[in-house]
Each structure stands twice: as structure tokens, then as C-alpha cells.
Amino acid sequence: MRQITIIFIALFSFALSVAQTTKNPLLTSDYAAQKKWVDSLYASMTLEEKVGQLYMVQVMSNQDQATKNKVIKTIKEHKIGGIIYSNGGPVRQAKLNNELQALSNIPLLIGMDAEWGLSMRLDSTYAFPWNMTLGAIKDNKLIEQTGRQIGEHCKRLGVHFNFAPVVDINTNPKNPIIGNRSFGEDRDNVTEKASYFMKGMQDAGVLANAKHFPGHGDTDQDSHLTLPTISFNEKRIDSIELFPYKKLIHEGLSSVMVAHLNVPSLEPRDGYPSSLSKHIVTDILKERLGFKGLIFTDALTMKGAANFSETGDIDLAAFQAGNDVMLMSEDVGIGVAKIIEAYKNGKISESRLEHSVKKVLQAKYKVGLNRYKPVKLYNLSKDLLRLKDDILYEELLENAITVVKNKNNLLPLQRLETKTFAYVKLGDDSGSAFLDELRKYAKVHEIQSDNLYTFMSSLKAYNTVIVGFHRSNDNPWKSYKFSNKELVWLHEIAQNHTVILDAFVKPYALSSLKSLVNFESIVVSYQNSEIAQRKSAQLIFGAIPSKGNLPVSIGNHFKVGEGIHNNELKRLGYTIPERVGVNSEKLKKIDSVAQVAVDKMMTPGIQLLVARKGKVIYNKNFGKHTYNGKEKVAFDDIYDVASLTKILATLPLLMELEEQGIVSLNSKLSDILPEYRNSNKSHITLKSMLSHYARLRPWEPFYYHTLDTITKRPSKKYYRNKRSNNFNIEVTKNLFLRTDYQDSIPEIIKNSELLESQRYRYSDFPYYILKKFIEQHYDRRLDELAQSHFYEPLGANYTLYNPYYKISSKKIVPTEMDDYYRYQKIHGYVHDMGAAMQDGVGGHAGVFSNANDVAKIMQMYLQKGYYGGKRYLKPETIDKFNTCYYCDDNNRRGIGFDKPQLGDDGPTCGCISMTSFGHSGFTGTYTWADPEEEIVYVFLANRTFPHAGKNLLLRENIRTEIQRLIYEAIEN
Known part of the structure; x- marks a missing residue:
């Protein structure tokens, strides 16, 4: 008492x-x-x-x-x-x-x-x-x-x-x-x-x-x-x-x-x-x-x-x-x-x-x-749907999404090359935004079936299953529970696979799961809004950290306040421009420039991407695959990136070899390829060659030597319409080059004359030479090496050579109606003739990709060789190759990378830092990265379709004008 x-x-x-x-x-x-x-x-x-x-x-x-x-x-x-x-x-x-x-x-x-x-x-x-x-x-x-x-x-x-x-x-x-x-x-x-x-x-x-x-x-x-x-x-x-x-x-x-x-x-x-x-x-x-x-x-x-x-x-x-x-x-x-x-x-x-x-x-x-005034109607709707509200919503979701279980630190996902991903949607609401965002990071297949046996059979091909539980986001009173059928199916999936369960509902939904033992990772995303879905996918792949803590207990499984906090892995994220100091209204000016390029038939279509501080802030498509076609450009369409191949495939592989001490910038051709010892190129170093300062000829029309002298069409001496052991190089659909002609190309290069004077002169020859060296060193093809060393672990799943036998033609943008060599539409086969004569795998050309994947590789460079929790290259290696060694000789080039102009004219807008680097491609492609402003810019086009003709994109400075607009939009 x-x-x-x-x-x-x-x-x-x-x-x-x-x-x-x-x-x-x-x-x-x-x-x-x-x-x-x-x-x-x-x-x-x-x-x-x-x-x-x-x-x-x-x-x-x-x-x-x-x-x-x-x-x-x-x-x-x-x-x-x-x-x-x-x-x-x-x-x-x-x-x-x-x-x-x-x-x-x-x-x-x-x-x-x-x-x-x-x-x-x-x-x-x-x-x-x-x-x-x-x-x-x-x-x-x-x-x-x-x-x-x-x-x-x-x-x-x-x-x-x-x-x-x-x-x-x-x-x-x-x-x-x-x-x-x-x-x-x-x-x-x-x-x-x-x-x-x-x-x-x-x-x-x-x-x-x-x-x-x-x-x-x-x-x-x-x-x-x-x-x-x-x-x-x-x-x-x-x-x-x-x-x-x-x-x-x-x-x-x-x-x-x-x-x-x-x-x-x-x-x-x-x-x-x-x-x-x-x-x-x-x-x-x-x-x-x-x-x-x-x-x-x-x-x-x-x-x-x-x-x-x-x-x-x-x-x-x-x-x-x-x-x-x-x-x-x-x-x-x-x-x-x-x-x-x-x-x-x-x-x-x-x-x-x-x-x-x-x-x-x-x-x-x-x-x-006491001084009442009526509500002003002007701009009312706009004032109630503001950009600052979108920014805050993103921040709130990034801070709320909660990881409650993470066995063996599965999240954020790493070593993507070892994983095969399936996505399974449960619930009665859409999960399309979640799936779309997941696919920006990895190859993710959605598995659907009304039959459990068929469903489980389909999942056997995958070692990692991401289950999204999506219920209505219309209001907070909507049902949030799993159906009995879903509980059975979820139990079966978890018993047989590594599972990431992501619940886009209130946490109580998980209480109906009798056991969570078989679930490797569980994420609570709370709501099924589009932003919640996109941010949750970014968290799963480590583009953003996990910060949330449970506001309620979940049965006997988890207690209030629990939450596993993980750091980000420095993968590209996706956000609103203002969050990284860029004015979105100013950035929209890009739209009109890109549209002009399409409307004035400078190119049938364009993919455009801008990232800053590790976040993609602009990613839009313009036009169609062809001027008269119906296929509008989509985010997962792939382009022939032409000479971007040099910095997306050959250069990173060479950087690895330089780090390992296999070569140095001062290595001579006679050191890396014995056949060059008695040639006029024996003394040429990698540094001078990759700076385009080695007196090498710009290019050689190898294909021209294989045309009939009268008809100017592929000679029967060199080509067949059916594949065989002797004619095994597919230069385009139903046209096969003699297998042994590949040996002729290196010989032609080796025996070619040097230019009379040493000056800056862009040349493809270094990449033919390096392709041979790299493939001999590894005893593997260049395309296989690029895939296993970089594209697969980076999650660059839309980046590859020879896409015609792997990807639907509907997702490949054609490059030209060839009327001088192959005499057909070049679609899914490399546009560059020399690369085509190397079975589509050139050191200088041959890679196909989309803007998002190109950005991943450029972001890896920008982050000094680090991306997605993995170090690909050392910072000092990036710096070594991103250096202009011959600037005093009026040569702007780095080692493999193009660099800003030294005078008035050049490859950039002239408004970019001298530490920046990038490259352009014959088909209209362009990518550039700037360490000082932390900008990555990707422009993909097929300006060569239907005919290469005049390069109007270059003449009208479309790519560099867009670059200028990007920099004008930066506010802090």
C-alpha cells in the first residue's frame, strides 16, 4: 500500500x-x-x-x-x-x-x-x-x-x-x-x-x-x-x-x-x-x-x-x-x-x-x-507536387528500408559472376519497378507459373532467388498478409535455393512465416511505392547502405529496434539531380539538343546517361532504331560502341598486365611480340603507341583486298555463304571469311610503312597488335577475357561481343545498310570491317553495350579502379594511364584514353577539367568521365544508319554541346 x-x-x-x-x-x-x-x-x-x-x-x-x-x-x-x-x-x-x-x-x-x-x-x-x-x-x-x-x-x-x-x-x-x-x-x-x-x-x-x-x-x-x-x-x-x-x-x-x-x-x-x-x-x-x-x-x-x-x-x-x-x-x-x-x-x-x-x-x-486571404489558384497543382518532395521521399526510403536477416553477409550482393538470379513476384500488386531496377545491376529473370512443379523446375537453373512480396500501396489499411498458397511456395523456394525475401508491406507480414531458417536474407521495405521498390533494389546490390531499424517486433522472429546496417559497395545508384548538386531544370535542356539530332536525321536514335558522384541523374532515350522503323529506343537496347571498345575491353586488360609486371609503358613491341624484332616497329613502346605518337598508319582497309576486282563484292576466293572449317569467320549473316585470313591481318600491320614524321596521328593499329599479345598471353580470346575479368563481375550484362547469337535482334540497334563490303543490313554484327574480319572480336572495335553498362565501366575508372566491393585496378594504375605524356609535343592523348583539347578544337566542350578522360566511336558513340566534378557522360547512337556519310553529330557538335549543358547544370 x-x-x-x-x-x-x-x-x-x-x-x-x-x-x-x-x-x-x-x-x-x-x-x-x-x-x-x-x-x-x-x-x-x-x-x-x-x-x-x-x-x-x-x-x-x-x-x-x-x-x-x-x-x-x-x-x-x-x-x-x-x-x-x-x-x-x-x-x-x-x-x-x-x-x-x-x-x-x-x-x-x-x-x-x-x-x-x-x-x-x-x-x-x-x-x-x-x-x-x-x-x-x-x-x-x-x-x-x-x-x-x-x-x-x-x-x-x-x-x-x-x-x-x-x-x-x-x-x-x-x-x-x-x-x-x-x-x-x-x-x-x-x-x-x-x-x-x-x-x-x-x-x-x-x-x-x-x-x-x-x-x-x-x-x-x-x-x-x-x-x-x-x-x-x-x-x-x-x-x-x-x-x-x-x-x-x-x-x-x-x-x-x-x-x-x-x-x-x-x-x-x-x-x-x-x-x-x-x-x-x-x-x-x-x-x-x-x-x-x-x-x-x-x-x-x-x-x-x-x-x-x-x-x-x-x-x-x-x-x-x-x-x-x-x-x-x-x-x-x-x-x-x-x-x-x-x-x-x-x-x-x-x-x-x-x-x-x-x-x-x-x-x-x-x-x-485575422487577415484572411483566399487560396491562390495559380500554380496550385505544381506547388503541391514539388521536386523537393521527391527528394525527401527518396531520402526517407533510403533511411527506412531495413535488413533484418543477412546470413553469411549475403547482402549487399558481391561476386556477381558466380550468381544466377531469378525474381519471383508474390502478392497482388506490381513489382515491375523492383524488377527493372534489379536488372540494372545483374541479369535477372522473372519466373512465373501457376503450377508448383513447373515453377520449381524452372528455378533449378538459378542459384539465387529474389522474392518480392508486393501488396497494394494505395492506403495503409490494405491487406498485408501472405496467402496460404504463397506461404507453401515460399517454403519450397527457401528449402532449395539461396533466397532474398523483400517484403514491400508492413513488417507484421513476416509473422505468418513459421520458420525463417532457410531464408538467407530478409529485407523489409515497408511500402510498395515505385521509389521503395527502386531503392530496395539499389540496397540489395550495394548502391546505397542499409540504415533502417524495425519500428515493431515481428512475432518471435525479430525484436523492435533490430536492423543490420551495411555499407554501400560503390555501385552506381539512381537519384534526382538535385541530390548531387545538379539543377534538373537546366539538365532538361539536353532533351531539346538530343531531339534536334534525331529530328534533323543526324542519327535515328540516342541513348543518353549522366551520372554524378556515383548516382545516375539523367537516363533517357530518343528516337528509334531506324528512321522508318517502329522500334523506339529502350534502355536495354544495345549499340555497337565502335572505338569505345578500346577503353572498355583492351585497355583494362592491358592495365591488369601492367600491374602484374608483365608489361610496362616502356615495353617495346619487340619485347611483347617476338615477330616484331626485325620489323620497323620493334622500337615502338606501349606508351608512344597508345598515345597515338608512334608513326603508325591510321588504318588499313583490310576488307578491300578481299573484294572481287571487277564486281567489288566479296570474292569467292575469300568468302562462302556457309560455314566450314576453312571458312569459319562470320563477318555478317551468311557470309564467312577464310579462316586463315586472320593471320594475314597482323602481317599486313607488321609490314606496313611508318609515317614520315612523328606527330599525333590517331591509329587503330595498336589495338590489333595488343589483341594478339593479350590473347597469346592468356591463350584465350579477347571477348572471353573481357567478359570474365570485367563485364561479368561488374554486372555489365548488356556488354558483349557478337550479340547476334545471344540477344534478340529486337534489342540490338542496327548500324548500317552496307553497300560496299557485306551488302546487307549490319545488325548484331560489328560495323567495323577489320573487327568483322577478326570474327567480330577486335581490340579496337566489336563491343556492343547500353549506356548503363558503359557508365559502370567508366565509374569504375572514376573510382580509381574500385566498383561494387571489388578492386579491379589500382589507383596508381588509373593515374598512370590517365596521363598526357606528350602534351609538350601538342599531343593531348593519354595512354589509351582520349583527353581534353590543348587548344581551341578537340573532343570535349572545352569546359571540362584536364584530368578528365574518355573516347568516341565512329558509329556516333561517346563517353567521358571527369574526376574533378565526378561526372560520367555516355552518348550512344547509330548515326551510321542507313549510311555513314557525313558525320553530322560531329559537325554540329551535338555530343559536346550536351556535355556543355551538363556542366552548366552543376550548381555545387
């Missing part, structure tokens, strides 16, 4: 101290002016007008005219104090709001349920993540910013009160109405999140509302449908459910919404709603907790309250309990009449009425209704 007394005294002392120190949150800094306005207005009001101020009625901007007329009548007859807007659209609501405000002598106080943004009620508006998602975030400044930006949206639409944040502590996983709307089950985390959210929103000038008092988190009933019971004792409620209110009240909370709950320990009358309990509203909230802000009832039309009494009686009971505003009364007219009658009968004192009405007026002054 003594212990109970001590506890009671302590609680009473705390409550007393709170009550004494809490200020009225509705008062403003210009208190005197506010008091004068409130007192003057109150003194001029009739009794009916005063009572009318206690009412906030529901209005929908999509309602019919008859319903609208009822609202107008209510405003005119009962002088109501406010409106709570519900369903509709923003422009319609703004127009209606201006109309209704004009009808009211005293400006209306406007409220909305916009817990995760206006989208909770309105179409065409922004939806931020739900509170459960926010509860997983460690950085509370992001929560504050969320509250601020939601507040900005509300204010722009003329909304003064947002009935948020929900501060219910969701300790009951079966709660049907709170769930995702709660920050979680930990009272401290919920309180912190609510506090920061409140601060952000109120700093934006919109008043916050904590709900649902005294706590709706631990119940499995919905107060919209019945009167839920909270069966805990007062000590438990005080220490858990009331905990957030204590802190928020102390920090300036503007209002509280009282729920319709049956709380026997706080209200002894059986089945008596908390919203009508004087002990709960007045004794506890106002007196013990010292709350001086506005007190709203929850909607009086909800079954938890509406079943309580006859129409109007509940309004009076709610007011007598201590509530200030009756929200969504069943009948305002009857309710007002009953309160007026009680006032006249002395059951409600003048001071009691004045107390609540003046609080309403104080709130109106605080939100600026």
Missing part, C-alpha cells in the same frame, strides 16, 4: 509540474494584439455564433450539389467554426474553400486528415511514407522535414490544422485501424518521431494534432465500427499510451483528438466512450497533463460514439466532458440546440463556453485568419 502511495505521489507531482510549466500553445508572440482581436470578436458574437464556433463539419470537394447546399445552409444558419475536408481534388477544394469562406462572417478554421500528406484525402497530391515507415528511420531531422513539407502543402491549400501526428503506440499487431499509421511499438521512438514531425509542421505554420487520446494502439477493434476496449490499468496507460502526450504537450502541441474508446481503468461507467468522459478529457488531459490547446473529439459519426445516445446528446456530452470542438456531428442543428438549451438552463456556464470559443478564436488568429 505504501508503495502504491509513493507511486501516486510521484505521478501527481510530475503531472502538477507539467501543468504548471505548460504554456498555451495557441498564443502568439503578439499576444496583446491577439487578445484584443479575440476579446473584441467574442464580445460581438451572439450565443448562436459562439456555440457554432464549437463545430467542425465534414466537406468533400467531390460532393454533389445537394450535399454542397446543405453545407452552405449549415454555415449560414449555424455560423460553424470550421470545416474538415475529406475526399476530392486540390483545385476543386481550393475553389470550394474560397466560396465557403466568403459565406462565413468569421473565417472558418480548416482542418484535414493528412497524416502522410494531402494524398490521404485528395487525388493529384503528394503521398509521403506512412508513419510505420518513418518509424524505421534513425535520423529524426528527416521526420522533422517531413512534417514541415506536409505542413507547407496544407498551408498552400488553405488548411490550418492537420490531424497528425498519430501518436498511438502500436503494440498490438492485430490493430485493424492504426498499424501503418503508427510510428511503431516503442514509446520512446514514437514520441521522438511525433515530436520532430510536430515541430516541422508547426514551424510551417500549420497546427498539429496528436491522436487518438488516450491511446488507440493496443486494441484489435476499429472505433469506426464499434467501441474498442483498452483493458490495461492506469499505471500501464500512464507509462505507455500517455507518454507521447506528456512530451508533446510540453513542447507546444497545438491540439489533441480524443478517441472513442472504452477504458475501464480511466472511466468506471461501462461502455462509456473516452471522448465523453470528463475524467479522461478534463481531469487527465487538461488538469493532470496540463494541456491548454484545442481539444477535438474524434468524428462523432463513428460507431464508437454514435451508438452511445440519441442525436445531439453526444454533442452536449462531449462538450461537458471538456472537448472544445465537436468534429463531424451527426446533426449540427440538433447539437447546437442542445448545447444552447443546456447553457440557458445553467448546465453550461458562460466561463465554460468562453473558454472553448476563445481557444478556437486564438487558433484562428494564430494561423492568420
Whole structure:
């Protein structure tokens, strides 16, 4: 008994101290002016007008005219104090709001349920993540910013009160109405999140509302449908459910919404709603907790309250309990009449009425209704869907997504060359964004079947299965559970494969899994929005780190607060330009330049990509595969990258050999290829050769020597239309070169004359020579080496030689209608004739790729040889090859890499750092990387189709003009 007394005294002392120190949150800094306005207005009001101020009625901007007329009548007859807007659209609501405000002598106080943004009620508006998602975030400044930006949206639409944040502590996983709307089950985390959210929103000038008092988190009933019971004792409620209110009240909370709950320990009358309990509203909230802000009832039309009494009686009971505003009364007219009658009968004192009405007026002054202005319609829709909201949404998801299991550190995924990936979609909502993003990192096949046996048979070809569980993201109340069939299938998959399970629902979904033993990795992504799907895929592959912590426990599997934090692997991520200091509006200028190139027939189509600081910020396609075709350029289409092959295949392999000491930049041709010892090229070094400063001829039309001297078509001496051992080099479809002719090409190069003077002269010969050396050293083909050493581990799955036998022709962009050598459309076969005569595998040409893959390789260079958790090359090696050794001789070239011009003309916009590097290709391709600005730029085109002709892309400086626009868009 003594212990109970001590506890009671302590609680009473705390409550007393709170009550004494809490200020009225509705008062403003210009208190005197506010008091004068409130007192003057109150003194001029009739009794009916005063009572009318206690009412906030529901209005929908999509309602019919008859319903609208009822609202107008209510405003005119009962002088109501406010409106709570519900369903509709923003422009319609703004127009209606201006109309209704004009009808009211005293400006209306406007409220909305916009817990995760206006989208909770309105179409065409922004939806931020739900509170459960926010509860997983460690950085509370992001929560504050969320509250601020939601507040900005509300204010722009003329909304003064947002009935948020929900501060219910969701300790009951079966709660049907709170769930995702709660920050979680930990009272401290919920309180912190609510506090920061409140601060952000109120700093934006919109008043916050904590709900649902005294706590709706631990119940499995919905107060919209019945009167839920909270069966805990007062000590438990005080220490858990009331905990957030204590802190928020102390920090300036503007209002509280009282729920319709049956709380026997706080209200002894059986089945008596908390919203009508004087002990709960007045004794506890106002007196013990010292709350001086506005007190709203929850909607009086909800079954938890509406079943309580006859129409109007509940309004009076709610007011007598201590509530200030009756929200969504069943009948305002009857309710007002009953309160007026009680006032006249002395059951409600003048001071009691004045107390609540003046609080309403104080709130109106605080939100600026003393100088009311209509909502401006100009740019309204644009102002409610801002770029800064997209940026914040991305940041929130990046910080929320939670890894809860990660056996053997499977995530983030590494050693991609050892893995074969299948994706399995469960749930009833789309997972297309997730799959698309996964495919940016690896070759991922979606497996679908209605038959379990067939399904499991199809999965045998894969050693890693990514399962996405996708349920509707429309609202937080949608079903989140696995079906029985899905549980069976998931069990079978996990028993037989390495599985990454990614749940795009609230964490409770995982509770239905009996065992998690067979799952290697489990990710909770919380929501199934497109951004959540894309960011989760990026996390799986290590483009972003994992930062989230569970806001709730998941059955017996995981406890609240758990989360495995992994670092990123420095793979390319995908984000909004502003997040890396680039202006997206300025960057859009690229669109018009690229479109001009297509419209003026400089090239049929273009793939464009820009990355900065390791993030892809621009990736668009223009035009079609051919001018007269129907195939529009897609992200997974591949182009013949021509001379980009030099830096994408041959050069990195040579860098490896240089690191291993097999060669050096000073190695001579006679050192690496014995047959050159007695040639005129024996003294040529790798350094001079790869700097295009070795007097080598630019090129040799090898194919020309194999044409019939009369017809100028492929000679029967050298070609056949069918493959055989003697004619085994496929230069294009159904045209095979003599197998032994490959030996002739190196001989022609070896015996060729040198240029008379030593000067910069671009030449393909070095890469023919290096191809032979590299292949002899490894005793493997160049294409196989590039694949195993770089493309496969990098996840460059769209990068390869000779794609015609591996990829559908629909995904390969054609390069030319050849009317001088092969006399057919060159489609899937290398455009360069010399590379074609080497079975499509040249050191100087032959690689096909898409912009995303080229960017991966360039990003690896930019990161000094590191990418995706693996070091491919040493930083000093990158620096050694990215050096201009002959600049003093007016030769800008690095070792293999092209470099910026030394004078006025050259390969770049002239606005780029001298440490930058890149290359261009005959087919219209171009890529460049800049270490100083951390920029990677990729331009892929097929300007040679249908005929090479004049290089209009080069003549019109299209590629370098786009480069200039990129740099003009950089702001910091």
C-alpha cells in the first residue's frame, strides 16, 4: 500500500509540474494584439455564433450539389467554426474553400486528415511514407522535414490544422485501424518521431494534432465500427499510451483528438466512450497533463460514439466532458440546440463556453485568419507536387528500408559472376519497378507459373532467388498478409535455393512465416511505392547502405529496434539531380539538343546517361532504331560502341598486365611480340603507341583486298555463304571469311610503312597488335577475357561481343545498310570491317553495350579502379594511364584514353577539367568521365544508319554541346 502511495505521489507531482510549466500553445508572440482581436470578436458574437464556433463539419470537394447546399445552409444558419475536408481534388477544394469562406462572417478554421500528406484525402497530391515507415528511420531531422513539407502543402491549400501526428503506440499487431499509421511499438521512438514531425509542421505554420487520446494502439477493434476496449490499468496507460502526450504537450502541441474508446481503468461507467468522459478529457488531459490547446473529439459519426445516445446528446456530452470542438456531428442543428438549451438552463456556464470559443478564436488568429486571404489558384497543382518532395521521399526510403536477416553477409550482393538470379513476384500488386531496377545491376529473370512443379523446375537453373512480396500501396489499411498458397511456395523456394525475401508491406507480414531458417536474407521495405521498390533494389546490390531499424517486433522472429546496417559497395545508384548538386531544370535542356539530332536525321536514335558522384541523374532515350522503323529506343537496347571498345575491353586488360609486371609503358613491341624484332616497329613502346605518337598508319582497309576486282563484292576466293572449317569467320549473316585470313591481318600491320614524321596521328593499329599479345598471353580470346575479368563481375550484362547469337535482334540497334563490303543490313554484327574480319572480336572495335553498362565501366575508372566491393585496378594504375605524356609535343592523348583539347578544337566542350578522360566511336558513340566534378557522360547512337556519310553529330557538335549543358547544370 505504501508503495502504491509513493507511486501516486510521484505521478501527481510530475503531472502538477507539467501543468504548471505548460504554456498555451495557441498564443502568439503578439499576444496583446491577439487578445484584443479575440476579446473584441467574442464580445460581438451572439450565443448562436459562439456555440457554432464549437463545430467542425465534414466537406468533400467531390460532393454533389445537394450535399454542397446543405453545407452552405449549415454555415449560414449555424455560423460553424470550421470545416474538415475529406475526399476530392486540390483545385476543386481550393475553389470550394474560397466560396465557403466568403459565406462565413468569421473565417472558418480548416482542418484535414493528412497524416502522410494531402494524398490521404485528395487525388493529384503528394503521398509521403506512412508513419510505420518513418518509424524505421534513425535520423529524426528527416521526420522533422517531413512534417514541415506536409505542413507547407496544407498551408498552400488553405488548411490550418492537420490531424497528425498519430501518436498511438502500436503494440498490438492485430490493430485493424492504426498499424501503418503508427510510428511503431516503442514509446520512446514514437514520441521522438511525433515530436520532430510536430515541430516541422508547426514551424510551417500549420497546427498539429496528436491522436487518438488516450491511446488507440493496443486494441484489435476499429472505433469506426464499434467501441474498442483498452483493458490495461492506469499505471500501464500512464507509462505507455500517455507518454507521447506528456512530451508533446510540453513542447507546444497545438491540439489533441480524443478517441472513442472504452477504458475501464480511466472511466468506471461501462461502455462509456473516452471522448465523453470528463475524467479522461478534463481531469487527465487538461488538469493532470496540463494541456491548454484545442481539444477535438474524434468524428462523432463513428460507431464508437454514435451508438452511445440519441442525436445531439453526444454533442452536449462531449462538450461537458471538456472537448472544445465537436468534429463531424451527426446533426449540427440538433447539437447546437442542445448545447444552447443546456447553457440557458445553467448546465453550461458562460466561463465554460468562453473558454472553448476563445481557444478556437486564438487558433484562428494564430494561423492568420485575422487577415484572411483566399487560396491562390495559380500554380496550385505544381506547388503541391514539388521536386523537393521527391527528394525527401527518396531520402526517407533510403533511411527506412531495413535488413533484418543477412546470413553469411549475403547482402549487399558481391561476386556477381558466380550468381544466377531469378525474381519471383508474390502478392497482388506490381513489382515491375523492383524488377527493372534489379536488372540494372545483374541479369535477372522473372519466373512465373501457376503450377508448383513447373515453377520449381524452372528455378533449378538459378542459384539465387529474389522474392518480392508486393501488396497494394494505395492506403495503409490494405491487406498485408501472405496467402496460404504463397506461404507453401515460399517454403519450397527457401528449402532449395539461396533466397532474398523483400517484403514491400508492413513488417507484421513476416509473422505468418513459421520458420525463417532457410531464408538467407530478409529485407523489409515497408511500402510498395515505385521509389521503395527502386531503392530496395539499389540496397540489395550495394548502391546505397542499409540504415533502417524495425519500428515493431515481428512475432518471435525479430525484436523492435533490430536492423543490420551495411555499407554501400560503390555501385552506381539512381537519384534526382538535385541530390548531387545538379539543377534538373537546366539538365532538361539536353532533351531539346538530343531531339534536334534525331529530328534533323543526324542519327535515328540516342541513348543518353549522366551520372554524378556515383548516382545516375539523367537516363533517357530518343528516337528509334531506324528512321522508318517502329522500334523506339529502350534502355536495354544495345549499340555497337565502335572505338569505345578500346577503353572498355583492351585497355583494362592491358592495365591488369601492367600491374602484374608483365608489361610496362616502356615495353617495346619487340619485347611483347617476338615477330616484331626485325620489323620497323620493334622500337615502338606501349606508351608512344597508345598515345597515338608512334608513326603508325591510321588504318588499313583490310576488307578491300578481299573484294572481287571487277564486281567489288566479296570474292569467292575469300568468302562462302556457309560455314566450314576453312571458312569459319562470320563477318555478317551468311557470309564467312577464310579462316586463315586472320593471320594475314597482323602481317599486313607488321609490314606496313611508318609515317614520315612523328606527330599525333590517331591509329587503330595498336589495338590489333595488343589483341594478339593479350590473347597469346592468356591463350584465350579477347571477348572471353573481357567478359570474365570485367563485364561479368561488374554486372555489365548488356556488354558483349557478337550479340547476334545471344540477344534478340529486337534489342540490338542496327548500324548500317552496307553497300560496299557485306551488302546487307549490319545488325548484331560489328560495323567495323577489320573487327568483322577478326570474327567480330577486335581490340579496337566489336563491343556492343547500353549506356548503363558503359557508365559502370567508366565509374569504375572514376573510382580509381574500385566498383561494387571489388578492386579491379589500382589507383596508381588509373593515374598512370590517365596521363598526357606528350602534351609538350601538342599531343593531348593519354595512354589509351582520349583527353581534353590543348587548344581551341578537340573532343570535349572545352569546359571540362584536364584530368578528365574518355573516347568516341565512329558509329556516333561517346563517353567521358571527369574526376574533378565526378561526372560520367555516355552518348550512344547509330548515326551510321542507313549510311555513314557525313558525320553530322560531329559537325554540329551535338555530343559536346550536351556535355556543355551538363556542366552548366552543376550548381555545387
